[in-house]
Amino acid sequence: MTLLHNISKTLQRRRNITWHSLGYDTHVRPETAQDWPDVAALTKAVFNADEEAKLNDKLRQQAANYISLVAEQHGKIVGHIMFSPVQLANAKQIKMMALAPMVVSKVLQQHGIGSALVRAGLEACYQQGVAAVVVLGHADYYPKFGFTPASNFAISCPWQVADEVFMLLELKANAMKNASGTVQYLPAFEQV
Numbered sequence: 047m048t049l050l051h052n053i054s055k056t057l058q059r060r061r062n063i064t065w066h067s068l069g070y071d072t073h074v075r076p077e078t079a080q081d082w083p084d085v086a087a088l089t090k091a092v093f094n095a096d097e098e099a100k101l102n103d104k105l106r107q108q109a110a111n112y113i114s115l116v117a118e119q120h121g122k123i124v125g126h127i128m129f130s131p132v133q134l135a136n137a138k139q140i141k142m143m144a145l146a147p148m149v150v151s152k153v154l155q156q157h158g159i160g161s162a163l164v165r166a167g168l169e170a171c172y173q174q175g176v177a178a179v180v181v182l183g184h185a186d187y188y189p190k191f192g193f194t195p196a197s198n199f200a201i202s203c204p205w206q207v208a209d210e211v212f213m214l215l216e217l218k219a220n221a222m223k224n225a226s227g228t229v230q231y232l233p234a235f236e237q238v
Contacts, residue, residue, distance in 0.1 A: 071119065072119050073119075075115065075116060081116050085102060092152055098147045104233075105234045108232045114128045117150070125148075125150040125154070125160065125162075126149050127149075127163040128148070129143040130231075132180060134229060140178065144180050144229070145181040146235075178218075179193075182211060183211060184211070195214075198214075199216075200225070200227075
């Protein structure tokens with residue numbers, strides 16, 4: 047049984063993803079336009095800059111089929127994750143997404159909020175027929191969700207990065223079997 051299958055079965059049993067963190071109920075739900083100012087404020091506070099918040103805005107403008115989720119506690123946004131479409135030049139028929147950016151309030155990190163956002167986002171991608179997800183991130187964090195170096199699939203990053211930090215997760219078995227090449231991100235990633 048695959049990790050994604052386990053995630054999917056768990057989420058089917060608990061459609062509302064709620065858990066207990068630091069004495070508060072935390073709920074993951076789809077982002078709405080009303081959340082955008084709070085997501086921007088949280089993102090700027092965590093990254094001590096506004097580039098990631100600008101990236102969120104540009105991705106919302108450039109992609110009609112992005113996935114964006116928030117984690118909230120008592121109506122306050124404490125986490126956010128976004129998935130946007132990417133593709134391979136020689137395999138445009140494969141539906142792929144990139145996980146980025148993701149943010150969790152500094153005081154609530156290490157309490158499962160990020161993990162809940164990733165799992166819920168992967169489930170949403172799976173439900174929308176996404177075959178694979180790529181991420182440029184911490185080599186010690188994303189493998190617990192099933193991500194492995196994208197180079198294992200002959201897939202490369204458009205930027206020069208260490209092999210172990212550019213990862214891929216197949217959401218459909220053997221989706222990347224005959225695929226190879228460099229991932230093409232939306233222009234937003236180059237514009238910030």
